[in-house]
Amino acid sequence: MAGFAALSAAIPTGILPSAGVAYVHYLSFMVCFGALVLERRLIRPNPNRQDATLMVITDVVYGIAALALLLSGIARVLHFGQGSSFYTENPLFWWKVGTYLAVGSLSLYPTITYILWAIPLRKGELPQVSEALANRLRWILNIELVGFAAIPFLATLMARGVGLAS
Ligand code: HEM
Structure with a gap:
């Protein structure tokens, strides 16, 4: 408790919001990646009730x-970085945003699939998942994982000004 009080006293005022938003950025990235890994592990033809429910929740x-x-x-x-033009003038930033949007669009297919599973699950029935559908979802999740792994690399370069015209 005393250690926590000493730590918060040592953080200059004004730093906390920016550190907090950066923390949310990293934490949400980790949760996204963890959720995708879990979905990838769980996907199989005709899953049991427990796995199908866990996939929907994940x-x-x-x-x-x-x-x-x-x-x-x-x-x-907009507020906590190095000024918005530092990012918007850098093509690496737009590659980062584009990769995020591509991964996000790709995830619509699994999401719609799981939403449709919720209908039989609520009736106490199991979703029908063919080998072909399970394979398709596996590939989509593989591509999403590669995309999510690439984005931090673009981010670390972008944060250091690589890609900006000198
Ligand atoms: C469209 C969505 C996104 C926007 C607008 C965005 C924006 C930003 C900004 C402004 C920074 C601060 C860079 C600096 O310190 O100057 C940052 C850092 C970072 N972002 Fe994102 N980001 C997005 C999505 C993502 C995603 C999807 C990931 C991971 C998969 C990610 C991972 C990171 C990492 C690891 C850093 C830290 C880079 C470093 O300080 O070395 N971001 N992001």
Whole structure:
């Protein structure tokens, strides 16, 4: 407790909001990645009730974290970063945003699939998942994971001004 009080006294005023938004950005990234890994592990043809329900819940958590990631990113551009032009003038920033949007659009297919699973699950029935559908979802999740792993690399370069005209 005393250690926590000493830590908060040592943080200069004004730093906390910016550190907090940066923290939300990292935390939501980790939650997104963790959710995708879990979905990737769980996906199989004709899942049992427990796995199918867990997939639906995991996808909801993924959606909330992806939104938090986007909102904290926008907040950093507008208020807590190095000035919005530092980002918007850098093509790497737009590659980062584009990759995020591509991954987000790709995740619509699994999300709609899981929403449709919720209908039989609520009636106490199991969703019908063919081998072909499970394979398609596996590939989509693989691509999303690669996209999510690439974005922090673009972010670290962008944060250091790589890509800006000198
Ligand atoms: C459209 C959505 C996004 C926007 C607008 C955005 C914006 C930003 C901004 C402004 C920074 C601060 C850079 C600085 O310190 O000057 C940042 C850092 C970072 N972002 Fe994002 N971001 C977005 C999505 C993501 C995603 C999807 C990920 C991960 C998959 C991510 C990972 C990171 C990381 C790791 C950093 C820290 C870079 C560093 O300080 O070395 N961002 N982002």
